[in-house]
Amino acid sequence: METALPNSFALSFIPRTPAKHAIASSMLCCSSRSPILQVKDVSYRPPGTEVNLLDHVSFELPEKSLGLIFGRSGSGKTTLLQVLAGLAVPTEGVITKENPTEDEASTSGNTGIVFQFPERYFLADTVLEELTFGLPNRAQNPLMQQQLYLQLHQVALAVGLLGISWDANPRSLSDGYKRRLALAAQLVRRPRLLLLDEPLAGLDWKARMDVAKLLANLKQELTLIVVSHDLKELKPYVDKAWRMDPGGRLSEACVPV
Numbered sequence: 001m002e003t004a005l006p007n008s009f010a011l012s013f014i015p016r017t018p019a020k021h022a023i024a025s026s027m028l029c030c031s032s033r034s035p036i037l038q039v040k041d042v043s044y045r046p047p048g049t050e051v052n053l054l055d056h057v058s059f060e061l062p063e064k065s066l067g068l069i070f071g072r073s074g075s076g077k078t079t080l081l082q083v084l085a086g087l088a089v090p091t092e093g094v095i096t097k098e099n100p101t102e103d104e105a106s107t108s109g110n111t112g113i114v115f116q117f118p119e120r121y122f123l124a125d126t127v128l129e130e131l132t133f134g135l136p137n138r139a140q141n142p143l144m145q146q147q148l149y150l151q152l153h154q155v156a157l158a159v160g161l162l163g164i165s166w167d168a169n170p171r172s173l174s175d176g177y178k179r180r181l182a183l184a185a186q187l188v189r190r191p192r193l194l195l196l197d198e199p200l201a202g203l204d205w206k207a208r209m210d211v212a213k214l215l216a217n218l219k220q221e222l223t224l225i226v227v228s229h230d231l232k233e234l235k236p237y238v239d240k241a242w243r244m245d246p247g248g249r250l251s252e253a254c255v256p257v
């Protein structure tokens with residue numbers, strides 16, 4: 001079933017530049033852009049423990065690029081994403097994120113995180129509710145409501161969700177669409193930096209290729225850090241890559257495939 005949107009919304013929708021043919025930027029090209037994220041000497045030790053899970057991690061990432069973090073299981077990749085998202089506080093070091101300008105201000109800070117297997121945590125019974133869960137209630141204000149619809153449409157277009165009904169139960173979608181929905185639920189909040197933990201995990205071949213291309217397209221609009229073991233699929237779109245070694249030591253590296 002086609003996605004139903006109010007006519008007033010359809011008329012007011014002005015599409016963004018189509019993001020169909022994203023080209024992986026070279027590292028040289030990226031280095032001329034200003035960093036949106038700078039991480040300096042960050043270490044992390046969980047409260048009440050003696051073990052450092054991150055050991056003096058330093059790196060920076062230019063805006064509108066895709067950074068990949070790979071490495072052995074248990075080396076600290078997810079821990080780094082949690083620290084970058086503000087879910088854990090570094091024991092040492094500094095994380096600097098470029099502030100959004102006023103008109104770009106997001107609804108929930110400028111960093112989004114998509115956890116591994118995000119569809120396991122769907123909260124709502126319809127696609128629309130899942131996308132808008134936790135957003136401020138705009139029902140009483142027609143202008144804000146229209147802005148929300150515009151935002152939803154742009155996001156649905158960007159992640160390829162327009163072919164499904166807003167009323168569908170998120171759990172009834174295919175695995176690929178579930179992953180798109182989870183991604184869209186973050187994008188609706190308009191992050192400038194999006195962190196993704198194993199975005200291709202558990203997907204079949206076709207869905208993996210689709211989601212990898214989708215991430216490449218998204219970097220025309222925002223900056224992405226992806227933790228993944230799926231190097232082959234992501235390599236064509238990676239601008240910068242780092243290897244995490246056991247003990248939470250991060251170093252810049254080429255993608256080894």
Ligand SMILES: Nc1ncnc2c1ncn2[C@@H]1O[C@H](COP(=O)(O)OP(=O)(O)OP(=O)(O)O)[C@@H](O)[C@H]1O
Pocket residue numbers: 046049053071072073074075076077078079080244
């Ligand atoms: N709160 C905690 N206290 C102590 N150790 C922890 C805590 N959280 C995670 N760890 C340990 O820290 C290490 C790093 O975990 P993390 O999940 O960041 O690794 P990872 O590289 O993402 O692994 P995977 O690729 O398997 O997802 C693991 O050995 C894990 O058991």
